[in-house]
Amino acid sequence: MVSVLVFIIFAGFIVTKSQIPDYLIWAHWISPMTWSIRALSINQYRSDNMDVCVYDGIDYCKDYGKTMGVYYLDLFGIETEKYWIVYGIIYSLVIYVLFMVMSFLGLEYLRYEAPENVDVSEKPLEDESYALLKTPKNARTPDASGDYVVQLDNREKNFTPVTVAFEDLHYFVPNPKNPGEQLELLKGINGFAVPGTITALMGSSGAGKTTLMDVIAGRKTSGKITGKILLNGYEANDLAIRRCTGYCEQMDVHSEAATIREALTFSSFLRQDASIPDAKKYDSVNEAIELLGLEDIADQIIRGSSLSRV
Secondary structure (H helix, E strand, O other), X not given: OHHHHHHHHOOOOOOOHHHOOHHHHHXXXXXXXXXXXXXXXXXXXXXXXXXXXXXXXXXXXXXXXXXXXXXXXXXXXXXXXXXXXXXXXXXXXXXXXXHHHHHHHHHHHOOXXXXXXXEOOOOOOOOOOEEEEEOOOOOOOOOOOOEEEEEOOOOOOOOOOOOEEEEEEEEEEEOOOOOOOXXXXXXXXXXXXXXXXXXXXXXXXXXXXHHXXXXXXXXXXXOEXXXXXXXXXXXXXXXXXXXXXXXXXOOOOOOOOOEHHHHHHHHHHHHOOOOOOHXXXXXXXXXXXXXXXXXXXXXXXXXXXXXXXX
């Protein structure tokens, strides 16, 4: 915005070239607005309609020794030769290409973290993966210090891996042009996704990828769905699907004021049964952070983080 303001001020219209101090005249010549205004002004005032001697009852050639168009160009200190129009076009094109190249290089090679991306982590505590147990000394103690290191067990797995399968899935919606007819958006779709793997659902635009995901996730509130959705071989209901699946759409729905760890903790406590101890829920959060490689940014607030990282 500052550069645009400078370009406009030194373009020769608000402040004419003759009024610009010598030590700032460079700003007049590098401003793209200068070359554009000059080209437009010459094109207008040197046209056949305005580059005349008599205009609006005044004989400019007799009174001032120049045509009306040249008179007003000289009044603002603008060159009158028509070749400046070509120069203005060339300069504008060069500036356009230059700024496009600079923008490309900046977007390609410069990376800045948003200032709002604040790390709210506290000073890390001592590693809790081991504990020191003091034992009383006796004659049979091999180590005089009496210190023993006990390695704690790995975190328990608080979930059962789930295989998702769908069989002969159909989805019908009313035809908006003819409510008496039904449009079949999904036609006998079969598939499955096994735990521990990533399954990519691919297809052209409009093929029904999002529709299929919405049907499996139980997010369709209208229309008619037929077929089976199976979890570990058992037909699933809406509650079971909500408990064992997570559905991330394209838009960002996270609370910007929370950290990434807090967002995962919030989801963990909502999705897991109340009978599961809080410690195990926190363990599942830490495990998810480690699996996703988010340790370095887990305690940064979501505001300012890129969607690809969150």
